[in-house]
Amino acid sequence: EPEVTQTPSHQVTQMGQEVILRCVPISNHLYFYWYRQILGQKVEFLVSFYNNEISEKSEIFDDQFSVERPDGSNFTLKIRSTKLEDSAMYFCAISWGLTGQGKTEAFFGQGTRLTVV
């Protein structure tokens, strides 16, 4: 059973619409991350989340992006007003971080393919 699942697997949305991507970890991990990969480009870091707040964010993660854990379980990425250039695969990742089990490798979800038209 995967450590983390993502929904939806594919989302098509019109430019300017809001989208919410969801990530559901199986276990109680400490660190949550969102990455994206635009077709043909490298995996890019968006944001990390620890202890119910953002710990780091990249320059890509501007005001149109937000993250939260609304019920202490799901981890969501919201894009308020999508642009064509937001089309990408979005990956949620989780890890124990430096504490807990002492493991630092990340477990990835299957990704959500976002297509903005």
Added chain:
Amino acid sequence: ILNVEQSPQSLHVQEGDSTNFTCSFPSSNFYALHWYRWETAKSPEALFVMTLNGDEKKKGRISATLNTKEGYSYLYIKGSQPEDSATYLCAFIGGSYIPTFGRGTSLIVHP
């Protein structure tokens, strides 16, 4: 912006060939280096977590070495099989503890 580079970008080998590829990363403020295997239509899976200079890790026919002083890691595959075909990603973890990924090396093993 951290510079994590992988080479080559893609590689085609014949079944049975041994191969290797490189991940280069900043040599300062090192915490760990991860290698991930990413098959098409699946999510990346961790192969190795490497933390010490001189580390060598092995899993079956796949092994990796680490040189933190000069900022590189090699991934080796001995006797490549078609099922080894995947993209291999490395991720550098520095002082922020956030994995920064390279672009990946796409390996295709021809039967």
